[in-house]
Amino acid sequence: xxxxxxxxxxxxxxxxxxxxxxxxxxxxxxxxxxxxxxxxxxxxxxxxxxxxxxxxxxxxxxxxxxxxxxxxxxxxxxxxxxxxxxxxxxxxxxxxxxxxxxxxxxxxxxxxxxxxxxxxxxxxxxxxxxxxxxxxxxxxxxxxxxxxx
Numbered sequence: 001x002x003x004x005x006x007x008x009x010x011x012x013x014x015x016x017x018x019x020x021x022x023x024x025x026x027x028x029x030x031x032x033x034x035x036x037x038x039x040x041x042x043x044x045x046x047x048x049x050x051x052x053x054x055x056x057x058x059x060x061x062x063x064x065x066x067x068x069x070x071x072x073x074x075x076x077x078x079x080x081x082x083x084x085x086x087x088x089x090x091x092x093x094x095x096x097x098x099x100x101x102x103x104x105x106x107x108x109x110x111x112x113x114x115x116x117x118x119x120x121x122x123x124x125x126x127x128x129x130x131x132x133x134x135x136x137x138x139x140x141x142x143x144x145x146x147x148x149x
Contacts, residue, residue, distance in 0.1 A: 001020070001022070001023045021036075075142070079097065081093060088123055089121070093143070095117055098112075098117065114132045126144050127142070128140050128141075
């Protein structure tokens with residue numbers, strides 16, 4: 001029996017995947033649990049439409065990320081931190097701190113998970129950080145740490 005999976009079933013199929021399964025498995029387990037539906041021509045057509053719309057949306061997001069990366073390349077974001085007279089910070093800069101400041105200065109909605117910091121930021125100066133704008137697109141930005149003293 002041909003079914004369309006509505007949820008991921010570990011070791012069997014992913015969501016929106018069309019598979020041939022045993023009739024008893026479909027009738028006794030998949031359908032009652034709401035994990036799959038019978039693959040009718042109408043449902044297959046709807047699935048095809050959804051997957052095409054998803055591809056178009058994904059390509060749009062990729063293009064937007066590429067254009068943003070072009071705009072952001074080489075930008076400098078300044079973050080004021082509490083530091084000693086020797087230039088050492090009292091507390092290291094976290095991705096959360098950087099995300100908040102970058103979102104304000106670059107006018108982008110950013111989360112801490114999009115910011116990759118390869119070193120501990122514990123000193124005043126310029127540091128390179130990576131913004132992950134899309135799973136395939138990253139851009140390097142300079143984070144300038146200054147003293148608030």
